[in-house]
Amino acid sequence: MSTHIEFSDVSVHYGQKRAVDRFSFKIAEHSVFAFVGPANSGKTTMLKCINRTIEFIDAAKVTGQVLLKGQDVKAIRDVYSLRRRIGMVFPLPVGLPLTVYENVAYAPRRMGVRNKAELDEIVERCLRDSVLWDEVKDRLDMLGTKLSGGQQQRLTLARALSLSPEILCLDEFSIAIDPVTTMKIEDVLMQLKEKMTIILVTNLTQQARRMADHVAFLNDSELVEWGENEAMFNRPKKEITGRYLNGEFG
Amino acid sequence: MPDSTRKTRVNKSLLSDRFEKPIEWLIKICGWSSLAALTAILIFILKGAGPMISKINWVEFFTSTKWVPSPGTGNEPHYGILAMLVGTLSTTALALLISVPLGLAAAVYISEFATGKVKEFLKVLLELLAAIPSIVWGFIGLMVLAPLIQNWFGVQQGRNLLNGGIVLGLMSVPLIVSLSEDALRAVPDAYREAALALGASKWEIVFRVLFPAARNGLLAAVMLGLGRAIGETMAALLATGHANQIPSAITDPVRTITATIAAEMGEAPKNSDHYHVLFILGLVLFVITGVVNVVADLVIKGTKKHV
Ligand SMILES: Nc1ncnc2c1ncn2[C@@H]1O[C@H](COP(=O)(O)OP(=O)(O)O)[C@@H](O)[C@H]1O
Ligand SMILES: [Mg+2]
Numbered sequence: 001m002s003t004h005i006e007f008s009d010v011s012v013h014y015g016q017k018r019a020v021d022r023f024s025f026k027i028a029e030h031s032v033f034a035f036v037g038p039a040n041s042g043k044t045t046m047l048k049c050i051n052r053t054i055e056f057i058d059a060a061k062v063t064g065q066v067l068l069k070g071q072d073v074k075a076i077r078d079v080y081s082l083r084r085r086i087g088m089v090f091p092l093p094v095g096l097p098l099t100v101y102e103n104v105a106y107a108p109r110r111m112g113v114r115n116k117a118e119l120d121e122i123v124e125r126c127l128r129d130s131v132l133w134d135e136v137k138d139r140l141d142m143l144g145t146k147l148s149g150g151q152q153q154r155l156t157l158a159r160a161l162s163l164s165p166e167i168l169c170l171d172e173f174s175i176a177i178d179p180v181t182t183m184k185i186e187d188v189l190m191q192l193k194e195k196m197t198i199i200l201v202t203n204l205t206q207q208a209r210r211m212a213d214h215v216a217f218l219n220d221s222e223l224v225e226w227g228e229n230e231a232m233f234n235r236p237k238k239e240i241t242g243r244y245l246n247g248e249f250g
Numbered sequence: 251m252p253d254s255t256r257k258t259r260v261n262k263s264l265l266s267d268r269f270e271k272p273i274e275w276l277i278k279i280c281g282w283s284s285l286a287a288l289t290a291i292l293i294f295i296l297k298g299a300g301p302m303i304s305k306i307n308w309v310e311f312f313t314s315t316k317w318v319p320s321p322g323t324g325n326e327p328h329y330g331i332l333a334m335l336v337g338t339l340s341t342t343a344l345a346l347l348i349s350v351p352l353g354l355a356a357a358v359y360i361s362e363f364a365t366g367k368v369k370e371f372l373k374v375l376l377e378l379l380a381a382i383p384s385i386v387w388g389f390i391g392l393m394v395l396a397p398l399i400q401n402w403f404g405v406q407q408g409r410n411l412l413n414g415g416i417v418l419g420l421m422s423v424p425l426i427v428s429l430s431e432d433a434l435r436a437v438p439d440a441y442r443e444a445a446l447a448l449g450a451s452k453w454e455i456v457f458r459v460l461f462p463a464a465r466n467g468l469l470a471a472v473m474l475g476l477g478r479a480i481g482e483t484m485a486a487l488l489a490t491g492h493a494n495q496i497p498s499a500i501t502d503p504v505r506t507i508t509a510t511i512a513a514e515m516g517e518a519p520k521n522s523d524h525y526h527v528l529f530i531l532g533l534v535l536f537v538i539t540g541v542v543n544v545v546a547d548l549v550i551k552g553t554k555k556h557v
Binding site: 051053056058080081082083084086087088090092094096097098106107110156159160163 | 365366438440441442443444445446447448449450451454458459462463465
């Protein structure tokens, strides 16, 4: 399988503070790559480097290279087109102040889909994939912000899927979602792997164990190690990795 | 260890139990006292208006432009406020036409685009502008704008509707900017990030995400700006030309209700009919602002239900 995303010696500083310290790794196409690690270890910051939303933070300074199919993301002129290639689900549920339907139809519409039937189809498919359809199909014209926290979180997922992204980044997506729904979404994600590369940031090590092809362990701004799922859980190179993955600290 | 933590927790809940009731009462009192103040103001105005409430011809009051409150002996007084009503509403409308776009644009710029030193500088500048007393604004209308308008439009009188609208508009800009900026800043960054991640541009974020999300705060800002323009007295007196007529052009002088009260309260003999009628003018202002607020409330509720 060919490499989809490569980090080559990437560091991020917020002013003087180092948040990501020389990360280097490769993510294969159509794989699930999980990043696990305690809070403040740099997981979210790392994700923001991929779609360059890190540029939104004035204090942040990025060095090194993030390569998308071999192309340096910094060299991509149209940053908006870059962001549309990457679906991003943030840890806090954010229903944009639009209707449920418009939350999902927003991005396709911007990309030029005008046909109502086509939009309807996209909205339904994305809401089904995010296990939200049954709960909202009768109130698509309600404000997205009126949904419950867990529903808004799935709406965020539906919105990310509406871009038909080549990469889907999930940042602790199950924080506000009950275990049963989480399992359902995990099933859908395993199917979506056919269509896209999935980057999963989680502090549920068991979630990483269930889903990931590769796992990376981050701690205190450092990429401690990364490798195949089975090897990381059973034969980690560093002792601290084994302790974290087995839930003995964190 | 577990024992001591439990103890502190018990203490804490006892403490909050003890304070919960008084705090609840305090909040209630604050709420009711604002209502009481409003009622007191209304009573004060009604008392001042006194006998004239039943004595004046209300039809003439609202439909005539004839305002002769203190006629010479042997002549009938006339109390027609139509011209002043039009004067107040037209200057206010013009002021809003200027202050709302200007204020919102500045707020968006400060909160979403400006950074570092520029941002700080603009905020300080805004506070300075907000601190300019209204009489100074009146003077700016009188000394700066009036000659300019005379030249540009080739009119005799530079103190007019246009002048008043501009002055009142500029006066309410700082208020609208600082309140709108607060409202925009209150929108969580997560919204901006979410929209950014969808590939939205900054302008799309402003119009599609920030404005809807901050709608109530922005509307409140506009309402307070409007309140400032309607209620302003000194600047209105100096800039509008204070002529009691219905304007037929934007360069016609007008007169506002507030300026009338300010100009005539001193000369109307206490407890004369004229004196009482001026209180009725106050009552009209009171009702206008009340109506504006109710309408704003309905607009907020209406859009909430609809979207
Ligand atoms: N906008 C920011 N400004 C300054 N420091 C930040 C900012 N965002 C994150 N940090 C810091 O960077 C470090 C890594 O944060 P983050 O990437 O959010 O970690 P994680 O997602 O693993 O919890 C933390 O110490 C955090 O305090
Ligand atoms: Mg995070």
